[in-house]
Amino acid sequence: MQNLKLEATKYTPEINLDPSGTISLVGKSYPENTFEFYAPMMEWLEEYFNGNAADTTVVNMEIIYFNSSSSKLFFDFFDLLDENASENKIEINWIYDEENESAEEAGEDFIEDFEDLNIKLVQK
């Protein structure tokens, strides 16, 4: 499986998907067409969890700002992780800056929504 790397833009985060088991999203997320933007990532993940996953998958999310459609997408993303969590070891780090209260709260919300996922809040 190939790496998938997308550079950050003004409206989209840097995305780094590595089949050796690291998935990272860093930056802001308010694309014009959110689902179109994230489609390659979601496709990659489907393929990854379809027999290509590493022993442990570490997800690092450091999203400093996101719009509501990105929020919806992150739900879908966590759903996908949730579906694969029983057969795979998945660790999720929600990374936020000390001063970014809304990012911290968003992380707390996701933890509440996905009780079965192993999401850790990590202050930078």
Add this chain to the structure above:
Amino acid sequence: MELHENKLIAEIEKLKLDFIKTTEKLIKDVKRQDKIMTRSDKRQQQEYDELQSKFAEVEALQKEIEDTQKEVVFTMGAIGESRSKETGNHVKRVAEYTYLLAKYSGLPEKECEMLKQASPMHDIGKVAIPDAVLNKPGRFDEDERRIMDTHAQLGFDMLQSSSRPLLKMAATVAYEHHEKWNGTGYPNKLAGEDIHIYGRITALADVFDALGSARVYKPAWDDERIFKMFKEERGEHFDPNLIDIFFDKLDEFLLIRDSMKDV
């Protein structure tokens, strides 16, 4: 028949299960959607509050910068004034006159406001003129006059390196406020519209105020004498258009003079 019936029921039972599953998923999705909206609204509110307070901060800072700039510029004007034989409210009146002239020349409001702030610095170059020349009682000899006249160039040199629009404007004012419409002024003997409008405006404002004020070396000219001289110098020392504006709006100029008298 019974068998057939049972099969139908089984199918319906299966449909029912599917339906329940689908509706449950739909309900979950709708709930999730509501949650996302609620959270987004909350976040938006927080962010907007934050933005507003940041904007207020930026505005306050902007005002602070502008006030500081005005004060610095005015202090520089006062320093220039302290080194010249002008006294009292001279630079303040010059500021007001330049504003009027700029306005009636049709310059945009922002530029008029800037000129009002920049014109008081027209004599800043005098800080570099030696005391012996500056404070000499009586008339200057030729050498002394030449030294005095360098204050235009000196003022320009002090201000021109600035990248601030206001100081750039002040540099132009300092440089060209002794140029004359007919090309006999200094330092560059510029003529007509080659002299920047800021220079032409400040020249008229400065001379009008200087003539009307008493000095240790001369009494104040009466208005009749000033007006006669202005008419003679129309198109000579001064931009004819500005002289026309001056006489056209004379009341407003005299109002400023009366309201800002030297005490």
